[in-house]
Amino acid sequence: MPQVPLFLPLPFWCSSLTWCPWSVRGDGGPDLVDTFCRRIAMLPAGQAPVFMQARPGLHFAHVRQAGLYFVATVLPSTSPFIAVEFLNRLVTLLKDYCGTLNEKTVSLNFALIYEVLDELLDYGYIQTTAPEVLRNFIQVEPVLSQHFSLLDLNTVGLFGADTQQSKIAPSSAAARPALSLRGEQVSQPEIFLDVVERLVVTIAANGTPMKTDIQGELRLKSFFAGCSEMRIGLTEEFCVGKTELRGYGTAVRVDECSFHSSVKLDEFERSRILRVTPSQGELTVMQYQVADDIPGALPFHLFPTITREPSGRIQVYLKLRCDLSPKSHAVNVHVHLPVPKATVSFSQELSSPEQTATLQATTKSVEWVVPRIQGGSQLSALFKLEVPGLSRAGLRELGPANLTFELPAYTCSGLQVRFLRFAVPQPSLPHRWVRYVTHSDAYVIRLRAG
Incomplete structure (x- = not known):
């Protein structure tokens, strides 16, 4: 790796945008962490760019791994791709040293990560990212954390x-x-x-x-x-x-x-x-x-039925079918359904007791959580939304539905x-x-x- 200054901090953020900054040079200003948080929060979901301007003459370069943001600030004269390559190597090293990488691991291994960064960088200049070299200098033992995923x-x-x-x-x-x-x-x-x-x-x-x-x-x-x-x-x-x-x-x-x-x-x-x-x-x-x-075949099919009542209530009936083989299954299934912003309350009827559903007031969405679903089976949920003064424009705020899930022992x-x-x-x-x-x-x- 060439010696390139990665001007100022290499902070870590979790998905909730809490942060732990490591200041490498200290001459970029104390407000950069808040600036990055604001820029990320303002971007549409899933469309965050890798590079953003921090202020005139200074840019952010970041990568995201396991819900954490790894960020460096770089000068215009610095190649941004070298910064991204360094951050990716840093992520790999931290996985090798800590075993897993998540918010809890970072908090438990603060001293170890600080020591790794201290050996990687000298006043903002990259020294080495070779594990066989770093092994001779890192002395802090890792603290292991069990994180189910x-x-x-x-x-x-x-x-x-x-x-x-x-x-x-x-x-x-x-x-x-x-x-x-x-x-x-x-x-x-x-x-x-x-x-x-x-x-x-x-x-x-x-x-x-x-x-x-x-x-x-x-x-x-x-x-x-x-x-x-x-x-x-x-x-x-x-x-x-x-x-x-x-x-x-x-x-x-x-x-x-x-x-x-x-x-x-x-x-x-x-x-x-x-x-x-x-x-x-x-x-x-x-x-x-x-x-x-x-x-x-696709692993999931969702069949929605939407009924609008004159009183302003919306009934949303969702049937979720898992089209995997009966020998396979899915876990950690989450159905995220945006609802009209004027929704004030909702009720639910779920087809099995292990399921849960909540109305998120901040995002105005229904979160339907299914811990496990076997291939070849189907589940259902009925949501009744109270939306006073519902208009046709407000009805269009319903959806689209987004699923997140994991399929163990399976490749599409x-x-x-x-x-x-x-x-x-x-x-x-x-x-x-x-x-x-x-x-x-x-x-x-x-x-x-x-």
Whole structure:
């Protein structure tokens, strides 16, 4: 990394915009934290730019991970892409040192993160981001925090898929830091390969899918220092682009695919095998994207029925159907439904006792929460909204509905890992785990009202 000044603070924000700033240079003014909070709060949801002007002659560069904002202020003469690259490497390092990354982890490991930043930067100049160099200087022990989320792939007890060389991962194994401190050696070396997919869907009011995209990653997390070359075998029918066809089974097709610079691809074209020598820590081996051509059915369908009464009451009946296989299920399902701003109260009738629904006064939306839903089943909810003086324009404020959910042990693209093998025998063979998860925070269903 070149030595580039990242002028002033590297603060952390959680999703509620609480903050913990680290001042590197101290000459940017005390109001920058509040300025960034105001700029982010004013932006539409999901459309925050990476770069924003802090004030004349100074800019914000930020990345967002696990609901946290990692921010640097840069001068106009500084390459903003170097700032973003540094922030991404910082996020990876903190995951390696803390095990998981969330608001609670940051608060518990304030001293450790401060020490990492102190070694990374010298008066605003980047010194190193190499884990093998930093390991010699970081002395603070991490404080572990259990945070339940399938997307983290760290604290889940039983999910994944058996392959020829892997089993389902226990929860306690991946929750610890990947980088051992003070020369500590883990008693049982392990390697995790996570297939993570993000599903983006927009469905029209008539039920027709308007947009269906998959953004996927293969993340390799190694707790094994001194690991030799590893061979990762993907689905043999994996093909890139619409013209390439491979094998005799059902093809797994992606539109775009990119690999980490350390991955060797000499066997990929013929056998769909990736060769990589993982260092201790986390590495994104491959990224891929599927646009507008998901091979299977969409995981959820929402059937809304909206009735407007003369008294000003609106009845919204929602039927949520999970179109996964009965062997699969979804967890942490949230249905976010904007309602007219004039809504003063609501009542609810839910189809099962474990569900909950609340009217959020600040955002004027109904939040319907389903902890778990099995594939092939359906749930329903009836909401009665009191909206005095409801007009046709106010009725149009109802919707669209947005679903967020997680699908453990499931990939929408169909991508699977055939095996994880070492090219040469290891003195102590580490355990290898393969895990799958699909999540979505942009599953939008438009409603027809009025």
